[in-house]
């Protein structure tokens with residue numbers, strides 16, 4: 001009995017010492033930390049806040065604690081920023097100080113501790129990787145060279161859907177076909193390759209491994225082991241699976257794509273710039289000794305995740321909104337019909353002549369922001385923000401979804417109303433010219449892929465609406481738009497079955 005009492009007392013004293021040490025350390029340094037819920041030792045705020053750090057929950061905390069607040073998730077400090085001024089500070093004014101990225105235990109595995117570009121800290125390696133990726137992926141020349149390919153892929157989707165009688169009756173899960181299309185769009189750019197059908201064995205393998213990577217990385221279920229190091233041993237099994245998936249993916253990229261391209265290059269002259277695909281440029285950088293083979297594979301990894309999944313999710317959301325808002329769908333169709341006439345299918349140059357189409361895309365990315373808190377930023381060193389001290393290596397979430405859905409800055413933000421981008425918000429572009437709307441981020445770490453994503457979304461949505469009436473499946477009046485929030489992305493929980501009635505037979 002006495003021993004038990006002694007044990008309890010010692011435990012109590014231990015916790016009291018931990019709390020006192022932490023508090024005195026911070027006070028001693030005259031630290032002015034951002035407000036937030038009161039943390040408890042070891043767990044911080046994790047027991048109060050839980051695992052689901054999605055943009056909606058974080059917006060609720062902002063209402064309680066303010067536009068900048070701090071959550072202590074075990075050993076991780078998380079600062080959430082929810083006002084345009086503070087977002088500007090993080091992304092522009094102090095863009096260098098807050099231009100790094102944090103990773104968690106799982107992203108450490110998938111990115112080889114930042115040997116990639118998306119998840120590396122701000123510095124020499126990031127600059128080099130971003131420079132090397134720019135010419136093959138992120139220029140207007142790339143758009144012009146590849147737009148015919150994107151148009152052909154969208155045309156193939158239309159043809160396949162028309163051939164499938166189920167599409168016009170019971171409906172199909174169009175997402176699957178759009179996913180194949182987006183793989184083809186990106187694999188054409190990367191390797192000058194495409195997959196014939198959803199059953200192509202290599203495509204099936206690739207899609208399964210990428211899907212597994214996405215599921216493992218986006219899940220909240222490993223948070224406890226990431227936040228609280230003493231619990232990490234319980235995560236051993238999970239991390240082992242992550243390591244296996246990572247190995248198998250990189251091996252697949254190498255064996256079936258990178259090495260194949262190398263073989264081809266050794267037998268065929270690729271000196272003509274026009275014939276080069278992205279990987280040729282990347283391999284040149286490797287030959288020059290600028291990057292190593294692992295970096296090459298991580299570039300392929302980054303594109304598989306950053307480019308393909310995001311764009312498919314955006315298409316899914318846009319289609320769901322068009323089905324749930326039939327008047328908007330009709331108005332969009334009328335715009336395309338009047339501007340292009342019935343004979344002409346939407347091309348990339350046409351997307352610039354179709355303001356309502358652009359407004360539909362912008363409105364989708366506002367209401368259903370795919371990466372709602374951006375890819376988390378990080379300050380390598382101690383910094384100041386909004387008058388508070390930010391300890392080194394804080395994970396910084398810019399709640400971009402809230403900036404774009406805050407009733408203080410938007411008229412009836414909960415409504416899907418593309419007209420807003422032609423009326424009161426007509427000067428707001430997707431490139432972040434107004435900090436309250438940054439679906440692709442802004443500043444040094446902004447999304448360079450916007451240049452590809454916007455035309456691909458325009459061509460695909462345009463052609464679908466031109467060729468089909470998009471409807472919910474029989475017996476349903478709406479598409480279920482329940483969200484599935486992950487570590488960084490907001491996806492549709494249920495892949496919708498939709499009916500596509502051809503307009504012209």
Ligand code: HEM
Nearest residue numbers: 118306307310311314370371374375440441445447449453
């Ligand atoms: C609708 C589609 C897309 C959306 C909504 C989207 C959104 C974003 C966002 C929010 C970020 C982080 C910005 C920040 O942290 O400040 C990002 C980063 C990035 N995106 Fe995208 N993206 C999309 C498509 C693409 C495509 C098609 C590509 C490539 C072809 C791409 C490549 C990247 C890369 C490489 C980064 C990391 C940049 C860096 O860390 O320096 N994205 N994207």
